[in-house]
Amino acid sequence: MLPTICYDVQLFDVNAHLLQITVTLPANAQQTILRLPNWIPGSYMIRDFAQHVHQEQARDSLDQVLAWRKTSKHTWVVAPCAYDFTFSYMVFANDLSVRSAFINDQYAFFNGTSVFMQIIDDFDQKTQVLEDFGINDEREYAVRLFGNQYSLAHKWQVSTTLPVVLKEDIHPIQRSDSEYLLGHFQVNSYTNLIDHPIVIG
Numbered sequence: 001m002l003p004t005i006c007y008d009v010q011l012f013d014v015n016a017h018l019l020q021i022t023v024t025l026p027a028n029a030q031q032t033i034l035r036l037p038n039w040i041p042g043s044y045m046i047r048d049f050a051q052h053v054h055q056e057q058a059r060d061s062l063d064q065v066l067a068w069r070k071t072s073k074h075t076w077v078v079a080p081c082a083y084d085f086t087f088s089y090m091v092f093a094n095d096l097s098v099r100s101a102f103i104n105d106q107y108a109f110f111n112g113t114s115v116f117m118q119i120i121d122d123f124d125q126k127t128q129v130l131e132d133f134g135i136n137d138e139r140e141y142a143v144r145l146f147g148n149q150y151s152l153a154h155k156w157q158v159s160t161t162l163p164v165v166l167k168e169d170i171h172p173i174q175r176s177d178s179e180y181l182l183g184h185f186q187v188n189s190y191t192n193l194i195d196h197p198i199v200i201g
Helices: 149-153
Strands: 005-013 018-025 032-035 053-060 068-072 075-078 085-092 101-103 108-110 118-120 141-147 158-160 180-187 198-200
Touching: 018 101, 053 068, 075 085, 141 149, 141 198, 149 180, 158 180
Parallel strands: 005 141
Antiparallel strands: 005 018, 018 085, 032 075, 032 118, 053 085, 068 075, 101 108, 108 198, 141 180, 158 198
16 A cells, blocks of 8 residues: 655745645655646646745655755656655745635635645656656545644634544644644545645635
8 A cells, every 4th residue: 555645734924825835755765756737627728836836845754855856847856765755845826716726814725736746656767758647546645734823813714625534533733833733634546635625714
């Protein structure tokens, strides 16, 4: 069984329209490939969600910086790592359409295709070709939503059809004085992950 991929979504700055995404990934003797979709379910147009991704960084569980490179406008490659590691990035969320992501001092909204990078496994090392890949990968994905002091003070709540982890199964999490767990969800494929918009407010 493949390890669960966990996404932490932090409401980073409501005034600057920033979400911070941290993906926790298993050790990989080969390079790890991540890709953000350039489409959204229900629409047949090519989108450029990756243009809003900035400040990428990769670190292993020992807090050592890992090398990474961007190989296309929506694909990132992280160097081999002997330990579990994280890949984090900021998403500029200032698109009021229903297709992308938005956050201000009133609410936050995002689609999975704008924030959740997919892990690509079917990479041909010999030809260095990244093959087409499916999104119904039957892999477990977890999502943890973290608010900040602003969202706590204004009693923001989460609304989504993502399957919730039962509250009795959630251990209280406060990553820092300004980060509070708003919700914890889990799905069994990337298809399901990107098919449930999230509203917080």
